[in-house]
Amino acid sequence: MNLLLAAYFGFSDMICMSQIGVILIVGALWVMGGSLTVGTLFAFLTYVGMVIWPIRHMGRVLTDTGKAMVSLGRLCEILLVAEESQHERIPSGPLSGEIEVSQLAFSFNGDQEVLRDISFHIRPGETLALMGPPGSGKSTLAQLLLRLYDYQSGSILLDGNELSRLNRKYVRSQISIVLQEPFLYSASIGVNLQVGRLDASDSDLTDAASAACIHDSIMQFPRGYKSIVGERGVTLSGGQRQRIALARALLKDPPILILDDALSAVDTDTEAMILNALRSRRGRHTTIVIAHRLSTVMHADRILVLHDGLVQQSGDHHELMNQSGTYRRLCEIQGAMEVEIEDKRQRISS
Amino acid sequence: MSDVFFDDDNYSDGFDDDSFKQGMKLNLWKKLLGYTLVYRVEVIMLATFAITTAIAEIAFPLITRAVIDAVDEFGTDANLWGYAGAYFGFVLLICISVGGFIWYGGKIRTHVSHDIRRSGFENLQRLSFSYYDFRPVGWLMARMTSDCERLSNILAWGLLDLIWGITMMAGIAVAMLYMDFLLAIAVLSVLPILAWVSITFQKRILKSARSVRKTNSRITGSFNESIMGVQTSKAFVREAENLNNFSQLSTRMFDSSVLNAVQAAVYLPIVLTLGALASGLALVLGGVEVIAGFVTTGTLIAFLTYTRHFFEPIEELAHWFAEMQMAQASAERTISLIEAESEIKDSPRINKAMKAHEPDPSGLVAIDGMKDVIGLIEFEDVSFNYTDGPAVLKNINLTIRQGESIAVVGSTGGGKTTLVNLLCRFYEPTSGRILLDGVDYRDRSLHWLQSNLGIVLQSSHVFGGTIADNIRYGKLDASDEEIRLAATRAGADSFIRSKENGYDQQVGEGGNQLSAGQKQLISFARAILADPQILVMDEATSSVDTVTEQYIQQGMQKLLQDRFSLVIAHRLSTIRNADRILVIEQGNHAALLGQEGRYYSLYTRQSIQDLSRRQHVWLTAK
Numbered sequence: 001m002n003l004l005l006a007a008y009f010g011f012s013d014m015i016c017m018s019q020i021g022v023i024l025i026v027g028a029l030w031v032m033g034g035s036l037t038v039g040t041l042f043a044f045l046t047y048v049g050m051v052i053w054p055i056r057h058m059g060r061v062l063t064d065t066g067k068a069m070v071s072l073g074r075l076c077e078i079l080l081v082a083e084e085s086q087h088e089r090i091p092s093g094p095l096s097g098e099i100e101v102s103q104l105a106f107s108f109n110g111d112q113e114v115l116r117d118i119s120f121h122i123r124p125g126e127t128l129a130l131m132g133p134p135g136s137g138k139s140t141l142a143q144l145l146l147r148l149y150d151y152q153s154g155s156i157l158l159d160g161n162e163l164s165r166l167n168r169k170y171v172r173s174q175i176s177i178v179l180q181e182p183f184l185y186s187a188s189i190g191v192n193l194q195v196g197r198l199d200a201s202d203s204d205l206t207d208a209a210s211a212a213c214i215h216d217s218i219m220q221f222p223r224g225y226k227s228i229v230g231e232r233g234v235t236l237s238g239g240q241r242q243r244i245a246l247a248r249a250l251l252k253d254p255p256i257l258i259l260d261d262a263l264s265a266v267d268t269d270t271e272a273m274i275l276n277a278l279r280s281r282r283g284r285h286t287t288i289v290i291a292h293r294l295s296t297v298m299h300a301d302r303i304l305v306l307h308d309g310l311v312q313q314s315g316d317h318h319e320l321m322n323q324s325g326t327y328r329r330l331c332e333i334q335g336a337m338e339v340e341i342e343d344k345r346q347r348i349s350s
Numbered sequence: 351m352s353d354v355f356f357d358d359d360n361y362s363d364g365f366d367d368d369s370f371k372q373g374m375k376l377n378l379w380k381k382l383l384g385y386t387l388v389y390r391v392e393v394i395m396l397a398t399f400a401i402t403t404a405i406a407e408i409a410f411p412l413i414t415r416a417v418i419d420a421v422d423e424f425g426t427d428a429n430l431w432g433y434a435g436a437y438f439g440f441v442l443l444i445c446i447s448v449g450g451f452i453w454y455g456g457k458i459r460t461h462v463s464h465d466i467r468r469s470g471f472e473n474l475q476r477l478s479f480s481y482y483d484f485r486p487v488g489w490l491m492a493r494m495t496s497d498c499e500r501l502s503n504i505l506a507w508g509l510l511d512l513i514w515g516i517t518m519m520a521g522i523a524v525a526m527l528y529m530d531f532l533l534a535i536a537v538l539s540v541l542p543i544l545a546w547v548s549i550t551f552q553k554r555i556l557k558s559a560r561s562v563r564k565t566n567s568r569i570t571g572s573f574n575e576s577i578m579g580v581q582t583s584k585a586f587v588r589e590a591e592n593l594n595n596f597s598q599l600s601t602r603m604f605d606s607s608v609l610n611a612v613q614a615a616v617y618l619p620i621v622l623t624l625g626a627l628a629s630g631l632a633l634v635l636g637g638v639e640v641i642a643g644f645v646t647t648g649t650l651i652a653f654l655t656y657t658r659h660f661f662e663p664i665e666e667l668a669h670w671f672a673e674m675q676m677a678q679a680s681a682e683r684t685i686s687l688i689e690a691e692s693e694i695k696d697s698p699r700i701n702k703a704m705k706a707h708e709p710d711p712s713g714l715v716a717i718d719g720m721k722d723v724i725g726l727i728e729f730e731d732v733s734f735n736y737t738d739g740p741a742v743l744k745n746i747n748l749t750i751r752q753g754e755s756i757a758v759v760g761s762t763g764g765g766k767t768t769l770v771n772l773l774c775r776f777y778e779p780t781s782g783r784i785l786l787d788g789v790d791y792r793d794r795s796l797h798w799l800q801s802n803l804g805i806v807l808q809s810s811h812v813f814g815g816t817i818a819d820n821i822r823y824g825k826l827d828a829s830d831e832e833i834r835l836a837a838t839r840a841g842a843d844s845f846i847r848s849k850e851n852g853y854d855q856q857v858g859e860g861g862n863q864l865s866a867g868q869k870q871l872i873s874f875a876r877a878i879l880a881d882p883q884i885l886v887m888d889e890a891t892s893s894v895d896t897v898t899e900q901y902i903q904q905g906m907q908k909l910l911q912d913r914f915s916l917v918i919a920h921r922l923s924t925i926r927n928a929d930r931i932l933v934i935e936q937g938n939h940a941a942l943l944g945q946e947g948r949y950y951s952l953y954t955r956q957s958i959q960d961l962s963r964r965q966h967v968w969l970t971a972k
Contacts (some may be wrong), residue, residue: 002451005452005453006448006449006450006452008454009448010448010449011445013448013564014441014444016446017441017444018438020410021437024413025430025437028417028428028430029430030423031418031427032425038418038651045655046655080531111850112850131895132895133845133866133894134845134867134868134871134893134894134895135867135868135893139866146584148585169443169587172585174586175585176586177581177585179581180866180893181809181866182582183578186575194581195586195588195591220740234562237764237766238889252586261866261893264892264920265889265892265920266696266920267759267920268920271920292892292893292894292895292896292899293920318528326897329897330896333897348467
């Protein structure tokens with residue numbers, strides 16, 4: 001590239017300057033012969049100089065054009081990607097929160113199915129817990145509900161409406177999700193909470209924060225709700241970030257609430273308080289909880305144990321305890337003592 | 351709310367513009383010039399070619415003058431062949447020179463850009479954790495890409511034009527003074543006005559340029575945030591808000607760019623006008639002198655050509671001067687990045703010891719010349735607070751013996767992760783000491799300590815590449831068999847085998863083809879493969895189900911025998927195998943539990959103050 005440029009500019013300069021030289025010499029000969037005045041020759045030389053400048057700059061223009069074409073191609077790669085469709089139906093009112101999933105199957109790339117033949121039914125206000133080893137498809141199920149991806153076969157009905165025929169933005173406005181590694185914007189805590197609901201009042205904020213057991217921690221920061229969250233919330237601990245994200249989701253007060261391993265970094269004490277607060281809101285949201293801790297899932301109306309994209313077990317705590325299977329083994333591992341402790345904790349705190 | 355998003359008072363990119371004085375900062379450019387001067391031969395060649403180009407350009411009007419005067423004087427008798435020869439000689443010279451300086455300039459530019467990037471990157475890796483606390487990724491990205499590009503352009507092409515311009519102007523001035531002193535003085539009298547105009551304008555241009563750069567930094571940051579947070583933005587249907595915020599930034603960029611362009615656009619014509627004025631002055635005064643017979647026609651023509659060329663370098667130089675001033679903001683930021691001192695680094699004494707250290711075949715001596723094997727870790731009255739923040743840890747005392755497994759529990763924000771960060775020396779205690787076999791770890795090599803650490807975090811980072819590559823990161827020369835063994839111990843083998851390509855499965859950028867739990871298992875395998883003396887697991891299995899976790903624990907038992915291990919967890923099943931449990935809390939939770947044996951204390955109030963009073967709290971779990 002450098003060599004090419006060097007050659008181009010050197011060569012074009014040589015041609016341009018030679019041309020001036022020819023005009024100078026030939027012109028001088030003509031002046032000698034009397035057919036040209038000195039003034040005309042000078043004017044000529046000046047004009048040639050003017051004409052040559054743009055030519056000398058052509059090289060730069062050409063290389064810049066080449067670079068611009070490459071950039072244009074790259075930009076187009078982004079601009080031409082199909083957008084999410086937005087033309088689907090928007091129901092008039094909010095959802096009641098009923099979810100019916102039947103024979104749902106999904107794969108990211110077409111060959112390896114992440115979810116196979118999933119079926120379950122949640123009535124409005126109920127809590128469903130999802131458990132299972134890593135890669136069993138728990139988070140994928142949550143992403144499908146949000147229409148971040150579209151399923152390939154089977155159906156998901158929200159209040160009897162087929163999910164794939166509902167407008168994405170509408171669906172997302174009806175569902176709140178709290179992720180294990182929540183994303184917080186580089187702004188104040190208050191602004192981050194308001195992401196849930198723009199017109200939320202200060203008391204709404206504190207209510208939601210209290211329910212998520214984060215209000216006291218926020219008040220301990222020097223600027224309270226105005227404290228800035230560093231990029232990706234570095235000034236906050238993992239558990240604090242999770243609780244802010246939970247408060248944000250509660251503030252939105254959606255018909256469906258999804259907690260995707262959202263309390264994993266919260267200690268058991270705080271978790272119990274949060275679960276209590278959620279329980280007092282019971283009936284307000286249909287809740288889907290993805291978790292590994294027994295204490296988080298045991299009070300759910302129904303527990304689904306996923307394995308390799310299949311529902312391995314389904315039922316409430318007592319039903320599953322009475323079956324031999326993954327859930328009971330899990331309870332045994334986590335220990336009878338832990339269950340007892342959790343039970344006692346619930347009793348004391350409620 | 352968007353105004354809150356862009357409240358400048360609340361925006362910190364870790365860089366204080368006001369602390370940098372206005373105007374040229376010679377020191378800064380001297381530092382940057384250092385990057386260019388590494389390529390001495392290339393710079394000398396560049397300078398030579400710049401000077402020969404200028405000389406050739408100065409020679410042309412002189413030849414023209416000689417030709418015209420000769421024709422004027424001798425008419426048809428004039429012999430022009432000598433001039434023609436000289437002219438084409440100079441054409442050849444200029445042709446070679448231009449080709450030459452473009453070759454060398456391009457070479458210097460590429461090298462300098464590469465070098466600046468590399469030193470920036472190296473320093474980024476060297477810097478301590480705290481540097482990243484408040485600097486958005488986008489800010490750093492802008493430093494490393496567009497700012498870097500801009501600087502290398504100046505350092506190569508700017509340097510070229512500087513040498514060429516100065517030679518050109520000096521040469522023309524000398525030629526004019528030599529030809530006709532008074533006329534020359536008249537033409538050059540425009541210079542002071544030009545200088546004043548330039549200074550006035552450049553100040554304004556710099557100001558708007560800074561605003562452009564600053565906004566650019568934030569636009570990059572905003573892009574970065576919108577990519578990182580895409581799932582959150584979509585889930586909260588925030589696309590419109592985000593776009594609105596972005597347009598605000600973009601509009602601000604537009605406004606300051608337009609202001610900047612307008613200023614530059616006004617400045618150039620003024621320079622041109624002044625140049626034209628000088629030409630006119632030369633024409634009038636020179637014309638009078640020609641009529642009076644004091645000056646030859648050739649001289650007048652040479653003068654007119656010179657006045658036109660005289661201002662060319664000024665335009666170029668003004669362009670580069672403006673560019674330099676604009677880039678000064680870039681330069682300040684890039685240099686601030688390159689020179690940012692890591693807050694945590696080896697003391698000069700350690701550096702000396704490491705230089706003197708001879709490789710030790712027995713493996714008993716560490717690179718800093720001290721014992722390689724750690725037998726005892728002690729926290730002695732350790733307190734810590736992040737910059738300007740409240741105390742996170744207060745007077746922690748703790749002793750860990752080799753082979754011991756310590757579980758750290760406590761409420762969120764209580765300081766568990768901070769404790770680990772201190773142990774890993776990502777941060778250092780604000781007071782108190784951490785001793786390794788009685789030696790303050792600040793007196794040991796940082797590299798040695800950190801290469802003896804295996805850390806598995808809750809949010810495990812997985813790099814693009816295959817699964818095997820990611821595990822191999824723990825030990826670069828590991829065999830496939832070692833990798834499989836580590837993966838098996840980490841409970842990752844079965845899920846890896848179930849992948850289409852097994853260990854050669856691509857994980858996607860940042861591991862986005864893997865679930866959170868799978869990423870944890872991979873980073874676990876990585877830590878096991880690294881065979882560290884100290885193994886830290888910070889919520890390392892939080893995304894793993896209890897059955898898999900149990901499996902991992904069985905695999906780990908033997909592995910942990912002669913190591914230090916620190917486990918942070920909330921699940922009781924994770925910590926039940928620990929030898930001791932350390933409770934760190936801020937002490938504002940009500941006691942919820944009855945008398946339930948060994949876990950009772952886990953849930954009773956344990957404040958850091960309590961810890962300091964009781965030295966350290968530890969319970970025997972088994």
